[in-house]
Amino acid sequence: MRMVTSDRFLGSRWPHRVHMGPGAAPERDRKGVTEFRYRTGDPSDYVFTVDIYGHRDHAHPHRHVGWWRFDLPRGEGIAELQMDFDPVRSESVTISVNGDTLALVDSWHNPDYCFDPLADLQLVFRDCEGQIRRIETTLLKFLDRDILRDFYDRQYATEGYTPPEDQPFLWELHEYKKKRLRRLFEKYIPSGGCALDVGCGRSLFSEIDGTFPFSVVSGDLEYVGVRTRAAEVPEQHWAVFDVDQLPFTDRQFDAVFAGEVIEHTPVASASLAEWRRVLKPGGIVIITTPNRERLLAVADRRERPCSEDHLSELSYRELAGPLLRDAGFEFVGQSCLYLELWLTNLWSGDRTEDHLQSYGNRRKNRWLMKGLLPLGRFVPWVSLGLIVIGRRR
Incomplete structure (x- = not known):
């Protein structure tokens, strides 16, 4: 599956950022994995979440699969993002760096979400006041016949x-x-x-x-x-x-x-x-x-x-x-x-x-x-x- 990304810069001096790589595994049986690069400073300076919505429909809550908050390690590195939405739960999204799984800080999920074949994965940085400072979006494709039939x-x-x-x-x-x-x-x-x-x-x-x-x-x-x-x-x-x-x-x-x-x-x-x-x-x-x-x-x-x-x-x-x-x-x-x-x-x-x-x-x-x-x-x-x-x- 190609994952095509776009990065919205909402603060020109914002030091924390991520970049999604061009390649990823297909989302089969509502499961998948991809990698992203990150460059971050002090975790107390930002709030980082993984958000997943319906494709081009980001209405909360009914088109929001959920959000998962993590503190990324200080510095630069490559993180592995794993997803398992069968079923949707707090453990559906995990992030690991150098083989170590990051602790989940907080999350919210919609157990009644009706999946479409396409979804939008967003990596979101907010400042401490909750204002969005940077978003990178990529396209998820669920290669699941039951999803397609429904x-x-x-x-x-x-x-x-x-x-x-x-x-x-x-x-x-x-x-x-x-x-x-x-x-x-x-x-x-x-x-x-x-x-x-x-x-x-x-x-x-x-x-x-x-x-x-x-x-x-x-x-x-x-x-x-x-x-x-x-x-x-x-x-x-x-x-x-x-x-x-x-x-x-x-x-x-x-x-x-x-x-x-x-x-x-x-x-x-x-x-x-x-x-x-x-x-x-x-x-x-x-x-x-x-x-x-x-x-x-x-x-x-x-x-x-x-x-x-x-x-x-x-x-x-x-x-x-x-x-x-x-x-x-x-x-x-x-x-x-x-x-x-x-x-x-x-x-x-x-x-x-x-x-x-x-x-x-x-x-x-x-x-x-x-x-x-x-x-x-x-x-x-x-x-x-x-x-x-x-x-x-």
């Missing part, structure tokens, strides 16, 4: 695609994506063949107007949603399954479509290998997913997951290159979406945003959104959304 049960159930009418960006993106995918489906999926729609949600095949000259089998983890869609779209075949453990024989399908799926899987390479298994020789995989290296993230110089359940956001270079190749596919082509050209807060120090997805997400700007949507094909490595096509070798 998140979907809470968030997605069987709602339709209904973005607010006065915020049209997602609507325009979705409609443009459907047009691009219809052309790709008609081009690459043979007439009379059979396509597998993995992690289907409501199934994009069923949302595209018209009929296709091939059959579709759609499936997802969530039973109620699949059952509801099966009643609404009986001409399509529906099933309940895990995208990494498909209940189908080898070489059964002519195509696999994974629409906004691979970013939710704990190990993208394992998902690709399983999708290849059920494809016939020469079969096609069509993948849509957010681009981890989209222009906004590059400009902001940090990882910017599009959603709280995106464990494996990929870059175009990764997906179209070694990931496809190592999984037994050859790269066929791409039809990537949208270019974030109207960035705000680039030099202010505030969070960088794409104007058309934030303050400018208004109907009066639809003409500009439509103009920027096709540009992703020309610079796919910094596009917002990836559409990548591979062929089974």
Whole structure:
């Protein structure tokens, strides 16, 4: 797991600081470990805590996993931070230096916290008056299928695609994506063949107007949603399954479509290998997913997951290159979406945003959104959304 950090300096002369390293172990089964460097003086001059919140939602107490206070040794060194949230308790966070475990000074935790796949880990320094002087934040990714399943049960159930009418960006993106995918489906999926729609949600095949000259089998983890869609779209075949453990024989399908799926899987390479298994020789995989290296993230110089359940956001270079190749596919082509050209807060120090997805997400700007949507094909490595096509070798 990559852990991308940012350090907020809230006092230019504040002498105590920490720095999180770039590498860490995955958070499996709600457990994980990482290291950080520290430089501190007299512990009586500061209060140091480890705080963990929901990703981008730091409301206390319901989105606060807890805080754990420690006194770091005076001087400079490397500390090991261990986490075990099964269950959440006062012993969930420990810190050791040179093999010695630091004493826990104080803590608070939320035993009823509902975990999302992503969380924010903060290393916080306060002065003796309780004012925050320095924060370093890093992203935690919990590679736990139960967490992912519970998140979907809470968030997605069987709602339709209904973005607010006065915020049209997602609507325009979705409609443009459907047009691009219809052309790709008609081009690459043979007439009379059979396509597998993995992690289907409501199934994009069923949302595209018209009929296709091939059959579709759609499936997802969530039973109620699949059952509801099966009643609404009986001409399509529906099933309940895990995208990494498909209940189908080898070489059964002519195509696999994974629409906004691979970013939710704990190990993208394992998902690709399983999708290849059920494809016939020469079969096609069509993948849509957010681009981890989209222009906004590059400009902001940090990882910017599009959603709280995106464990494996990929870059175009990764997906179209070694990931496809190592999984037994050859790269066929791409039809990537949208270019974030109207960035705000680039030099202010505030969070960088794409104007058309934030303050400018208004109907009066639809003409500009439509103009920027096709540009992703020309610079796919910094596009917002990836559409990548591979062929089974």
